[in-house]
Amino acid sequence: MLTPKKSWLSVITITFLFLLPLFLFPQDYPYLIKRELLEMIQSEVSGERAWDMVSKISRFHRIRGGGEGSEYNQCAEYLAKELRQIGLKEVTIKKYRSDGFQKYFFWTSPVGWKVNGAELWMIKPSRKLIARFSDQAVSLMPYSQGGEVESEVIYVGRGRSDAEYKNKNVKGKLVFATGGGGSQVHRQAVLKRGAAGVIVGPSDREDRLQYPDLIEVNRLSPSGEEREKAGFGFALSRRQEKELVSLFRAGRKVAMRAEVEAELFDGNMPVLEAKIIGTEYPSQEIIIMGHLDHYKPGANDNASGSAGMIEMARNLRALVERDAISPLKRTIRFLWLPEIHGAAAYLTKHLDLKEKGICGMNLDMIGEDYTLCQSNFNLICSPYSVPGYINDVLTNLFGWLEGRAFFSPRGSKNRFNFRIRPFSGGSDHVMFNDSTFSIPTPMLGHGDVFHHTSLDTPDKCDPTEMKRIISLALAATIFIANADDEDALELAREVFTQANIRMTRRTQRSIRLLHQYASDTDKRNNLAELYSNIINYPIVQAQVETANLEEIKELGKEKATQSAIDSLIKDLNRQIADEKDIINSTYDLFLERYELNKEDFQLNDLYKKASSLKPKRLFKGPLPGNYLRENLDEKGSAWYTRNRAKIGRSYGSKIYEIVNLMDGNRSLLDIRHIVSCEYNETDVEFILHFAGDLKKLKLITFE
Ligand SMILES: [Zn+2]
Incomplete structure (x- = not known):
């Protein structure tokens, strides 16, 4: 046994030995910004x-x-x-x-709108206040035209299709609809049929059912030309909608009085x-x-x-x-x-x-x-x-x-x-x-x-x-x-590390896809095509990451920084071969496991065409979401609804990316690979079709 004195000594010695590494080797510190500064920021905000x-x-x-x-x-x-x-x-x-007339890029400006107040009163079967702008601003639909009307209220169901207005005279009257979509109801009832205004309940969103008094914002969006014809709209809560519906179900006559003090103008x-x-x-x-x-x-x-x-x-x-x-x-x-x-x-x-x-x-x-x-x-x-x-x-x-x-x-x-x-x-x-x-x-x-x-x-x-x-x-x-050369280098190493992880993850996703196709008897026919696409992704991902690293050069001026970034880029590109090897060996493994023959995918005409066309965009600013629908004929825009599966998920984001990537240097096939890498598999036919439509609308040329 140790004497008490010795034991104290040994405690001190052991403690010292444990703490020593902390002095010799500073703790791992993962952030790009120094601790003192992070603490200052934390205190300041x-x-x-x-x-x-x-x-x-x-x-x-x-x-x-x-x-x-x-x-x-x-x-x-x-x-x-x-x-x-x-x-x-x-x-x-x-x-x-x-x-409502002036356009910025492809985006039409909203109409100017000013509002002072609005009230909606029920007159029949009983007299009570339904909505008041000063209580709940959103109960008046934004971009409502001013007006005053007292009339019977006509119930039009959901009020968004022609059928729902059959045998109903809504001209000059107030119209009530359920299920949200205030702007569409306004379009049908007011702009098309001359109603004075609309009263609309909330949408059927599942996650909002638990909030009976919630009022959804329903923005009317009259264009410049529609300013004169526009009316007003009131949005109701679910509780209010229910009450009104029960009156109509009971066969009661409902009348209301609306007063809206608002103005549409050149804003x-x-x-x-x-x-x-x-x-x-x-x-x-x-x-x-x-x-x-x-x-x-x-x-x-x-x-x-x-x-x-x-x-x-x-x-x-x-x-x-x-x-x-x-x-x-x-x-x-x-x-x-x-x-x-x-x-x-x-x-x-x-x-x-x-x-x-x-x-x-x-x-x-x-x-x-x-x-x-x-x-x-x-x-x-x-x-x-x-x-x-x-x-x-x-x-x-x-x-x-x-x-x-x-x-x-x-x-x-x-x-x-x-x-x-x-x-x-x-x-x-x-x-x-x-x-x-x-x-x-x-x-x-x-x-x-x-x-x-x-x-x-x-x-x-x-x-x-x-x-x-x-x-x-x-x-x-x-x-x-405030980044200087030292920060730029630190950042380059961080981006390099994250890029490595992204490349590994991309390969992992590719392998999962190969497995899905190999193991599924329906999808098996397309396995060779899938492989011929995804074997490109390590290169595609490395190109994306190389470009990310290149950007850091704008923060560091010194030659040493630039060449250090260059060598990180070289290292990153060395990973391409490894990722390809992993994909190839796993592919072989799956073929063996499911007793499949290795087939070469012969690039068909679609692929040949996509690799020969290099689109260049001729317009500025992103395409509005409804641009194709509004500028193609019915048959043209129906293609997109019919071919959802070819587009894959993330339609809106893909369209955005495809346009962004049309620089006159990349082929449509290159673009197909990039958006597939970023989101999910995208049919080459969709890319060709979309580019064809843009060409028709004179938005791109082919180099
Ligand atoms: Zn927002």
């Missing part, structure tokens, strides 16, 4: 202050194209004042015509722009955007992103003043946009951003309380067609966001819950990622059951999540804005 701004912004009914005197314009001015108070020098509001879309000019590389810009518009309250969508950018601007000023960071070397451009249409308008006047924009971030719905909103955080990556490193900078920091230090005093104690998803559209990042600009712009956002409803209120917005996502965007911004 206030989820509470951001939440407070959400509640301020959500007081405004922010409908795009409002024009002078509208609450949208007032809100933009309010934020401009706030930014000037924070100390930003370059704060401008730029206005773009919005009258404008203000874009609020604030810049912090870079000290060393002012012409390299990081563009941080969020849409300011939407109905009141629109707390998470998108007062949260708008407030997040105000907080970021404040934090950037404060961190410089505290000497926590040096003044930013590269320029930051903040944009508060009228969603998509406003972004299109702004970009038509800022084509120089193609050269200046090195990356972007779209903050759209950044504050969701996970539990209340049935949601989680989504990083929607920038697409394969737009090379860059911003996705990897953001994902590198996810581990940091796990910490309890992000818990905000009035916020939730939820731990960070995130998904990383491939590119998809639906918000302003589609404009910036379009190859007219090629600014890699991921979207930072959440899914949300209350999206576009009366219940998207500030209480659904979580100060803890606000603090997390603002900190994430801010840290990435500071890192890229």
Whole structure:
């Protein structure tokens, strides 16, 4: 046994020996940004202050194209004042015509709209208030024309097809429909048949059944030509819809009186722009955007992103003043946009951003309380067609966001819950990622059951999540804005590592596909074709990743940095042969296992044609989702509905990518491989057909 004295000594010795490695070998530190700076950022960002701004912004009914005197314009001015108070020098509001006629790229501006108030009263069988704009702004459908009418209410079922109006005279009357789709009901009842206005219940969305008083936003979208004929619309909750339906079922006569004080006119879309000019590389810009518009309250969508950018601007000023960071070397451009249409308008006047924009971030719905909103955080990556490193900078920091230090005093104690998803559209990042600009712009956002409803209120917005996502965007911004050669190298190694993983994962997906085809007697016929496609994916993926790595050179000037990146690219490309070997040997294994003959796939005419055609796009800006439907004849657009299986999943994202990749150098077959690599298998016939349609519409040429 040891004597007590000796035992103390040995405890000290052992403790020392255990601690020694900590001094000799620093702990693994995974982040691109130094710990001290991350801690400063964490202390600086206030989820509470951001939440407070959400509640301020959500007081405004922010409908795009409002024009002078509208609450949208007032809100933009309010934020401009706030930014000037924070100390930003370059704060401008730029206005773009919005009258329902003016087009920006292929996107027609919304009609200008102003509203003062609206009420809907039931007169028969009993007298009571149904809806009042000042109670619930979304109960009046945005872009409703003003008017006053007292009439019988005609029940038209769902009211979206001609059949439902048979033998019903709705002219000059109020029309009631169930099941949502306010804009379509308005089109049928008012624009086509001269009704005065529509009253519409909510859609049948399963996840909203538990909220009987929720009112969905139903936006009427009259074009410039339809302004004169437009009427108004009221949106009801499920509870209200049920009550009305039961009156009609009981055979009661229903009459209502509507008063709408609103106006459709030549409006404008203000874009609020604030810049912090870079000290060393002012012409390299990081563009941080969020849409300011939407109905009141629109707390998470998108007062949260708008407030997040105000907080970021404040934090950037404060961190410089505290000497926590040096003044930013590269320029930051903040944009508060009228969603998509406003972004299109702004970009038509800022084509120089193609050269200046090195990356972007779209903050759209950044504050969701996970539990209340049935949601989680989504990083929607920038697409394969737009090379860059911003996705990897953001994902590198996810581990940091796990910490309890992000818990905000009035916020939730939820731990960070995130998904990383491939590119998809639906918000302003589609404009910036379009190859007219090629600014890699991921979207930072959440899914949300209350999206576009009366219940998207500030209480659904979580100060803890606000603090997390603002900190994430801010840290990435500071890192890229101030990156030097050392940072560029560190980043290149990070992107290289993630690229390796992506290549391995791609191969894994390919192997799973091979197995599905080999083991399925129906799919077996196409196994040889599948193999002949997927054996290209290691090269395709390596090309995508090489382009990502190349982009980092814009952050490091020194020759040593550039050649270090080149050697990482070489290493990465060495992996192609390994991945091909893995695919080949697994393929052989499956053939043996299922007793199949190895067949060579003879490239048929479709493949030959696709590899010979090199399309080049002739238009700027992304195609609107309904472009083909509106510009092809009925037979032409029916092809797409009939051939869903050939397109595979992610139709919208694929269309976007295919257009983006049409640069005159890539063949249609190259493009087919890239979108299949990024999303899922895509039939070459679909690519050919789609390109043929674009050619017909004079949107592309073949080089
Ligand atoms: Zn949004």
